[in-house]
Each structure stands twice: as structure tokens, then as C-alpha cells.
Amino acid sequence: MTGQLGLADFFEEFLNKQSIFIDKKALQQNYTPQVIPHRQNQINQVAGILAPVLRKEKPSNIFCYGKTGTGKTVVVQYVIQKLLESASARNVPLKTVYVNCKLKKIADTEYRIIAELARSLGKDVPSTGLPTDEVYNLFLEAIDEKEQTVLLVLDEVDRLVDRAGDEILYNLTRINGQLKKSQVSLVGISNDVRFMDNIDPRVKSSLGEEETIFHPYNAMELKEILEERAKLAFRPDVLEGGVLEKCSAYAAREHGDARRAIDLLRVASEVAERENATKILPEHIDKAEERIERDRVLEITVTQPKQSQAVFRAILDIPVNKKIETGEVYEKYKGICSAAGLTPLTQRRVSDLIGELDMLGLITAKVISKGRYGRTRQIYMTVSEDLSTKLKDKLKEELGI
């Protein structure tokens, strides 16, 4: 990076500086690809189940299971997109509504879900003020406006159910009885394989008329998915050999999450671009992983409530790689509380908070018994030294100490 850079190099760099991307959108989260490797079975299955709409018959309700990043959403959206195309070519009235129940502010209570559904059908629903059954009526009205089939896609229903109970599902499955002209079919998507276990049996039988299971991808399948996307996203020869392999291997390590793999590739390409590299190298994958992890940890940290932050701050005081116990954390935590002007919580609650931090992956905590000397959690940090200092700074702002 000195002024001694030869002119030839400079020109070289300049010429190559045109973006390594053709179409970066192909790597973004909400992109629906036209080629979905290794999911032909599921596509056929879903398409087969939904196909009756083209004959104006009511398709069965479907339920899709599978962990995150196994292609559930992509497959469903792909099929629906194709279905809409054929439907409009044939003049079959078909409407689809997609709601992601994970998005908190939009859809985590019965009211909000129904309001959101009604809204996407073109009704104007105030965000508060109406009784829930009023909103139901609006929703029904919207559907029954004309003769049509409506497909309701509920992404991540498991979230919805453990927030708001399964009553909504029950109501939705019975909605057809109240419709005169039109008909409704449900497509449920869930990350939780055991989701159906603790659900009202009445809902179970009607929602789960058909089920499609999505298995995690293995490293090879991930690689092919990445190849497919990379073809669209990058100019040829941008990828150094081994990059995709590394990328997919990393993602496969964690239950074969394709979204993760694609994210990793995207961030790696951004890193490469920023460095003015002409190629994406395996090192960029490492940097990308580090960055994703760092962003994730920072993001989670700042969105935690103050009390959790205080507990986390207390834990951060341990030197990296050294273990600490609940009692010690609690003492430190009390100190932090008085410094930050918070009223300290009971040890009982702090114990739960520590458990939550563990679930979030910010810390690692394990319950061990030290025999005569009691039973406790051993807590330690898994983050690197400089991330740890960064976190302390961040928390200093947040807590005002």
C-alpha cells in the first residue's frame, strides 16, 4: 500500500476493479432461485398436492417440516410462483398470501396474524382497536369477495403457535365452512420437527392432511447449491478453487443449513470486494465466518434487555478461556448493577438469564457437580480476545458505566 506501487500494477488493479459480481441479488436472503438442486422430490410432492387448484378443486392442506435452511420456503415459493403462472394463463382465479410468523411486530398474536392476512388481501385494517372476531369477519369478507381459491402460506408456524396458541390454526382450518364462494387451503411451514406433537388433535388431522419432510443438506449437496448460485452471482473465474468446498463444509458442520452457506459466500465476496481482490480466496471464507459470528454476537448483545446485558458484562470479566461459576458471576453482577444504577435481580433469575445467554450462544455453560463443594454451572466465553474487548465497549455504552 505504498506510493511505490508500479504504474502497471495500478492499471492492472484499475482494470480489474470492475465488480466481481454479475448479479449480487442471487446471494441475498429473499431470492427465489429458478433451479433448486436436490429438492425435486419435494417440489413434485408440493406441486402435486396443490395442483387441484387449477381444476378449481380444493387442494389438501400441506405441512412442511425441516430445519432452517433446508429449502422449505424456497420450494414452496417456487411452486406457488409456477402455480400462479399457470393459473393466470388458464384464467383460474387463485390468490396466495404469504405470512412469515417469525417477524415479531407483524405477526405474533392472533389479532395481528388475521389483520395481516386481511391486509394482504387488500382490506384496510387498523393496527389496534377492533375486536378480534371483527377482524375475522373482514378477513372472511376479503376472501369471499369473489369466487376464488386462496392459499395461505404460514411460514414458521411453530413460532406463532408457541406465542399465541393453536386456536388460530383451528379457526383457519375450519374457515372453509363459513365461505360461500371461495375456498382456502393452508400451507404450514415449520422448523420444528416435533411441532405437531403438542398440538390440538383436531388441528392436527386437518392441517396435516399432507406432509412433506425436508432433510438437511450434506456438504456435497450444499456445494452444488452454491455452484448454482455462484454461476448467477459472480463473473466467471472469480472463485478460486476450493472456495465452495470450504464454504459448504463449514455450513454442513451445522446441520446443513443452505442459508448459512449462501450467507457465508456472500459475506466472503463482500470481504473480497472491499479488499479489491480479483478473486475470492479460501481465506475470505474464514474472514467471512469471523465477521458473521462477530456481527451476530454484537447484534444479539445490543438487543438484549439491560439486565441480561449486565449479567453478560459480569461474565465478560473472566479472562478468555477461564471458567467461572454462577455464584461468582452473581457477585460481579451485583457490582455492575450498582455501578449502572440497576436494581439487582435475585440469584434465581440470574441463573435463568445465564441459561438464556447460553441458549443464544453468547457463552457456554455446563452444569457440573463438584461433589462436596456443591453443584453449579461452569461458564466460559468462546469469543476471541478482541471481540471480547469490543463487547465490553459496546456494553459500556449500553449500560452507561
Add this chain to the structure above:
DNA sequence: AGGTATTCACATGAAACTATTCTCTGAGTTAGG
């Protein structure tokens, strides 16, 4: 030596309490007829 009982330092559960957020009702307001 081998076996049982204690004991520690919290973990884990359940119930009760509180503060906040939602839902819903009805009074008051507006606007169109």
C-alpha cells in the same frame, strides 16, 4: 477396602405478584344523507 450417609451450592419447579401491553367497549365526534 468397601459401603453408606452427608453436604454443599446451586439447579430446577411452581406459584404468586407486578408492570406492561392488548383487546374491547362505549361515549363522544364526525360526516354524509
Add this chain to the structure above:
DNA sequence: TAACTCAGAGAATAGTTTCATGTGAATACCTGT
């Protein structure tokens, strides 16, 4: 007069506290050799 707005009551929820019970194994204490 129907439709809309909005304050406030009451219900639902999330976050905590209080009280109670549970836990695993290092130690202490026996017991019989």
C-alpha cells in the same frame, strides 16, 4: 344515522420474586476384615 375515534376498563402476557424441592459426587463416617 352510520361510521369513526379514542379513552379507559379489564384481560392477557412477560418478567420477577418467593418458597420449595431436587441433584451429583467429593468427602466424612461407619463396618467388618
